[in-house]
Amino acid sequence: MLKGRPLLKNTLITAAVALLMRGLGLAFQSYITSVIGAEGVGLFSLAQSAFSLALTFATSGIRYAVTRLVAEQITLEPSQVRRTMRKAFTCSIVCGLTAASALYFGAELIAEKWIHDERVISALTLMAFSLPFISMSAVIGGYFIATRSVKPNAVIQIFEQLIMFAAVFYLLPRTKGSIEFACTAIVLASVISNAAGFGLSFLLFERSKRRAKYSAPIGKRSEGRLLAIAAPIALSAYFRTALNTLQHMLVPAGLKRSGLNAASALSAHGIIHGMVFPVLLFPSVFMSAAADLLIPELTSAQVAGKTQKVRNIVNRILKLAFVFSFACAAAMFAFGDIIGGTLYGSEQAGTYIRMLAPLVLVMYMDMITDGLLKGLGQQLYSMYVNIADSTVSVLLVWLTLPIWGIKAYLFMIISTELFNFALSLRKLRQMVRQQ
Numbered sequence: 001m002l003k004g005r006p007l008l009k010n011t012l013i014t015a016a017v018a019l020l021m022r023g024l025g026l027a028f029q030s031y032i033t034s035v036i037g038a039e040g041v042g043l044f045s046l047a048q049s050a051f052s053l054a055l056t057f058a059t060s061g062i063r064y065a066v067t068r069l070v071a072e073q074i075t076l077e078p079s080q081v082r083r084t085m086r087k088a089f090t091c092s093i094v095c096g097l098t099a100a101s102a103l104y105f106g107a108e109l110i111a112e113k114w115i116h117d118e119r120v121i122s123a124l125t126l127m128a129f130s131l132p133f134i135s136m137s138a139v140i141g142g143y144f145i146a147t148r149s150v151k152p153n154a155v156i157q158i159f160e161q162l163i164m165f166a167a168v169f170y171l172l173p174r175t176k177g178s179i180e181f182a183c184t185a186i187v188l189a190s191v192i193s194n195a196a197g198f199g200l201s202f203l204l205f206e207r208s209k210r211r212a213k214y215s216a217p218i219g220k221r222s223e224g225r226l227l228a229i230a231a232p233i234a235l236s237a238y239f240r241t242a243l244n245t246l247q248h249m250l251v252p253a254g255l256k257r258s259g260l261n262a263a264s265a266l267s268a269h270g271i272i273h274g275m276v277f278p279v280l281l282f283p284s285v286f287m288s289a290a291a292d293l294l295i296p297e298l299t300s301a302q303v304a305g306k307t308q309k310v311r312n313i314v315n316r317i318l319k320l321a322f323v324f325s326f327a328c329a330a331a332m333f334a335f336g337d338i339i340g341g342t343l344y345g346s347e348q349a350g351t352y353i354r355m356l357a358p359l360v361l362v363m364y365m366d367m368i369t370d371g372l373l374k375g376l377g378q379q380l381y382s383m384y385v386n387i388a389d390s391t392v393s394v395l396l397v398w399l400t401l402p403i404w405g406i407k408a409y410l411f412m413i414i415s416t417e418l419f420n421f422a423l424s425l426r427k428l429r430q431m432v433r434q435q
Helices: 004-059 060-074 078-115 118-146 150-175 180-214 223-257 260-279 281-305 307-344 347-375 381-405 406-434
Strands: none
Touching: 004 078, 004 150, 004 180, 004 281, 004 307, 060 078, 060 118, 060 260, 060 281, 060 307, 060 347, 078 180, 078 223, 078 406, 118 150, 118 281, 118 347, 118 406, 150 180, 180 381, 223 381, 223 406, 260 347, 260 406, 281 307, 307 347, 307 381, 307 406, 347 381, 347 406, 381 406
16 A cells, blocks of 8 residues: 555645745746846746756756665665765766856857847856756755655755845846846846755755665665666756757747747747746646655555555556646636736736646646656656657747747647647556556
């Protein structure tokens, strides 16, 4: 049977903290929107999409690899945990510094050739300094999930976000209405918070490691297993983020070709990605928390040969996830206009929230299905699905956006989410039948 109480407790703690952060984040986004406007939000989201590509390389699937491998080793060979963590840190430092260098020295080229707006050069340059801190923090986060220690991750998140908010509230009013300076100020605040968050996470990790008293590593090395788990996740993330970045770059250009001017195209992009999606994904913290915490549960059951426990976990979680997702979708459809007006003072944002509300059911179920597949070691299959999803997205944006404008973009979002979820659910059913 599923260990309901510990898992439920850890899920609730993780979700409660994430929900608090999302709530503060929505208020924070509302504040930023009021200062820099929809055009500024759209410009910043384009810079963020370029940063996401570098971030993907910096983390390289290491968080999930540490979670799964450490969970296996705690069950079967605890002496390997120390070696795994050392190798994971080495990998994260190399990837983080490489990605940071590429972003730092390529900022001008990215701004001119990809984003076509030189106002983001300074923001992209500053973003590079966050990457090594985020990469190393991912290793520690994966370790805490594997050991079912959710409180340290919760403390780190709260601390990091409070630093971020304080820095933004101090810096943003001093930008004097300049979109360029505002984007740079937000990024600087993020760098400060990421550095502070890593410092705290490393202290908590060292304390946890001393308490665990893992024995010296003996026997076989873990480097091969670490790479075997991380590589498919990393390759999937590389391709998908690269394609998503290309997609984000094509959207404003496609909207302009459909008849919108540059400012209107950026505003439309900013409304959907900077206003609507934060609302749609707000309750998803419960799905994300459960998906993360299910990885060590499923891994431990699978390596121990407890096939009935695996089936019980999957069936119970899917049922609970469906009920929760349906309720969230219904609430957003019913109150989308009110939410958009209250948070952003935007009737258009409210319209899009209601229009995309049914998609919440699909997105949330896809999150939990993806987490279950990863817990069962199906990261390679997820790689193929994610690459296919992103490829279809880019093709639809490129072909249909100049013709049908924003309606084509909304259709692309809905159709690709359905495509991804259908393939993932089909694979999960096959895996459960084979257990």
